[in-house]
Amino acid sequence: MKVPFLELRPTYEELRAEMDAAYRRVMESGFYLFGGELDAFEREYAAYCGAKHCIGVGNGLDALHLILRALEIGPGDEVIVPSQTFIATWLAVSYAGATPVPVEVDPRTANLAPERLEAAVGPRTRAILPVHLYGQPADMDAIRAVAQKHGLKVIEDNAQASGARYKGRRTGALGDAAGHSFYPGKNLGAFSDAGAVTTHDDALAERVRALRNYGSRRKYVHDLKGFNSRMDELQAAFLRAKLRRLDEWNERRRRIAARYLEALRGVPGLILPHVPDWAEPVWHLFVVRHPERDRLQQKLAEAGVGTLIHYPVPPHLSGAYADGGWKRGAFPIAESLADTVLSLPMGPHLTEAQVEAVIGAVWQASESLAAAIA
Numbered sequence: 001m002k003v004p005f006l007e008l009r010p011t012y013e014e015l016r017a018e019m020d021a022a023y024r025r026v027m028e029s030g031f032y033l034f035g036g037e038l039d040a041f042e043r044e045y046a047a048y049c050g051a052k053h054c055i056g057v058g059n060g061l062d063a064l065h066l067i068l069r070a071l072e073i074g075p076g077d078e079v080i081v082p083s084q085t086f087i088a089t090w091l092a093v094s095y096a097g098a099t100p101v102p103v104e105v106d107p108r109t110a111n112l113a114p115e116r117l118e119a120a121v122g123p124r125t126r127a128i129l130p131v132h133l134y135g136q137p138a139d140m141d142a143i144r145a146v147a148q149k150h151g152l153k154v155i156e157d158n159a160q161a162s163g164a165r166y167k168g169r170r171t172g173a174l175g176d177a178a179g180h181s182f183y184p185g186k187n188l189g190a191f192s193d194a195g196a197v198t199t200h201d202d203a204l205a206e207r208v209r210a211l212r213n214y215g216s217r218r219k220y221v222h223d224l225k226g227f228n229s230r231m232d233e234l235q236a237a238f239l240r241a242k243l244r245r246l247d248e249w250n251e252r253r254r255r256i257a258a259r260y261l262e263a264l265r266g267v268p269g270l271i272l273p274h275v276p277d278w279a280e281p282v283w284h285l286f287v288v289r290h291p292e293r294d295r296l297q298q299k300l301a302e303a304g305v306g307t308l309i310h311y312p313v314p315p316h317l318s319g320a321y322a323d324g325g326w327k328r329g330a331f332p333i334a335e336s337l338a339d340t341v342l343s344l345p346m347g348p349h350l351t352e353a354q355v356e357a358v359i360g361a362v363w364q365a366s367e368s369l370a371a372a373i374a
């Protein structure tokens with residue numbers, strides 16, 4: 001049996017009637033940017049997250065960047081970021097002209113380790129940018145305690161965690177603002193690029209609203225040097241229909257994760273994801289670790305199981321940050337994760353038979369690797 005890492009087409013097939021109706025509604029409305037669909041999506045997604053405001057933007061990177069701009073964080077300022085994440089987290093900071101300051105993650109969760117934050121805070125630090133990586137919330141109370149002590153903003157990178165909960169509360173409403181991505185492969189995925197900012201802060205929301213549209217509050221009056229980062233009506237209409245399924249689809253991911261966690265316990269060499277008791281992850285990715293990761297991936301591919309590596313190169317060692325002058329060894333936890341992580345197939349449309357095939361293939365591949373070492 002072939003198990004692809006992720007298939008997006010089944011999401012369209014399940015929602016065909018709603019998607020086709022959304023397409024017609026928008027095309028016939030005559031409004032393709034800034035119409036009723038975006039307004040409605042913003043209201044619905046804000047309510048879903050438990051945030052006061054939602055502002056739709058072009059993508060997740062822009063969401064984070066516009067938050068930083070709205071907070072006037074820029075050249076000369078430092079923003080604390082996790083040592084391992086998708087590079088967009090760091091790029092948003094660089095894009096704003098500020099400097100990303102990496103702090104090592106907790107090796108068990110790959111999320112910011114709050115106890116390491118204080119050592120990285122200096123006179124130029126303005127904000128902490130935790131990522132809810134793989135769909136699992138970071139330890140927000142501990143992070144906010146450090147932020148409060150030093151007068152820092154907390155900006156959540158919620159790109160991978162739409163619907164997750166931390167101590168019962170939804171991510172996206174746990175800091176000063178949050179950036180969301182609706183890239184097609186994310187848990188709440190559009191059919192193109194799209195993103196959003198959520199916040200409780202009226203002034204911040206108002207500034208992001210202006211910044212996404214050329215810094216304009218009134219048509220052709222430009223108070224700020226803004227950008228063009230808009231979510232179009234079609235994507236907003238598609239996302240409204242998908243938002244109504246998000247909890248159900250996240251629940252399917254949870255059931256698959258529970259099955260993996262139960263059936264893969266004891267696989268030689270394999271380290272399973274760790275879930276702190278206050279976390280309700282939404283399993284954007286199911287990430288295991290293995291000392292012979294590349295050979296495991298190869299064997300799984302031979303068995304027809306598609307896997308990916310999130311992420312093979314930590315930002316500090318990537319060419320994009322060569323100017324930081326970091327050498328291998330600078331962030332050993334991030335580097336060790338990059339060398340050992342492997343993402344198994346995960347998604348709401350994975351069948352039970354496919355899940356069992358993955359489990360069988362992981363056992364077989366790991367046992368043959370263990371036998372080869374012994």
Ligand SMILES: *Cc1c(COP(=O)(O)O)cnc(C)c1O
Pocket residue numbers: 059060061062085086088089131157159160180181182183193194195
């Ligand atoms: C996807 C992602 C982003 C960026 O979102 P885009 O919509 O692709 O711009 C930012 N941070 C993380 C952790 C992501 O996974």
